[in-house]
Amino acid sequence: MLVRDAMSTMVLTIGPDHTLRQAARLMSARHVGAAVVLDVDADGIGILTERDILNSLGAGQNPDYETAGTHTTTDVVYAAPAWTLQDAAEAMAHGGFRHLIVLDDREPVGIVSVRDIIRCWAPSRRHPTSLAAG
Template identity: 30%
Template sequence: MRARDLMTTNLVTIPPTTPLSVVASTLAERGFSGVPVVDAEGRLLGIVTEGDLIRRLAAVEDKRSWLREFFAPAGRQAADYARSHGRTAQDAMTTALVTAEEDTPVERIAKAMEDRGIRRVPVVRDGKLVGIVSRADLIRALMAPAETLAADAPDERIRREVLKAMREQPWVDAYFIFPDVQDGVVLFHGYCRNEDVKRALRVLAEGIPGVKDVKVMVEKAPLPVVMP
């Protein structure tokens, strides 16, 4: 199995001049743990992750000794300063990235994630970002038969199109809903109490070519615990 069989291609990217306040809002509102930074031609420049933003906040409380600062290379001091005081994505982004090509075996990607402690590996073609393989993608590969994961497999094609259609609807983001496809039947799992949303999910899936049936199997979300 190759990166092309698992990678997510419907990506949210940002330009390098994006204010970090916008990046933080994007991560929080969309539930992302990182967002790729690309130039006008689509070339991958780096990734801004939750860790990058948290390190920026932690830098305020970093009480380094004057001796350690004295012996640190000036270049590293300057880089640390830019990352902790900059205001745009290009200032805070991680640039030392592990990347893959579309034909990279998923086993190699999994090893890179394990060795480097990272959550995602960008997939590039001639330096341009074409997809991302995340840990969730690898876990899905372990749970599903290989023949259903090929990028051109009918069920996988339907699942990707359903996901794409869901991302285009703002009302979906308010709920924890996940689609699966088995033999052309779309199954929605997750939590949702709203009957209108359930009906809209059915209509959305029925509009995807190749869908034979739709089953909305969501459950009522547990009520939040009110602390005294």
Template identity: 35%
Template sequence: MQVEEAFHPGTLTCDATDALADVARKMIAERVGALAVLDDDEIIGIISERDLVRAIAEQADPWQTTATAFASHQLETAAVGEDTRDVARRMLDAGVRHLPVKRGPEVVGVISMRDLLAIETWL
């Protein structure tokens, strides 16, 4: 199966300068575990629930600390035409649970480990 058949279209994002508290609120409101971090219109990273937990453990001020301070900047992406098993292996190797999905240079959504598990479970 290809990523195009399994990913969530539409990219949920936050701004690089958003406070961690606002990032957490957006994740709760959208019921997601990660957001793409944008600087202007360019994706510069991804921030996840794990990153927020790390911020708490490091006693970061959630109102003053920005998303970019705790986002993962070594960004892996998946292509819409990529095989889901290959993506799952890359995610496991990298220790990540979410990848932005690209069609050419454009980010068009996100795929999660949960999406990939659902494919394997229900097929």
């Protein structure tokens, strides 16, 4: 299975001047764990994750003043839609992160997460089976 088959095509894009509170509200409303941060001045694509926001709050920083640009990861590993899920999982495991921005012709077209990969690899069960011995 390929990244294009598993990725979410709902890409939340924010700017570096969004506050962390604004970013968290947008991420929550769209039920996503990461936002692509586009900085037109720096001509770059970064990512802000729920973990970045959590770390800022845990450090006692004010989410109304802290900006996405300050907490954005800019040293990003990107995936291609034609990557296998194995390639994506290996990149995540090697880099220690849970989201990959998917680029097609240098444009963000999706995000693939560990959760997306697990959904594809683990068949869903409609009725959980009991593990208790009868």
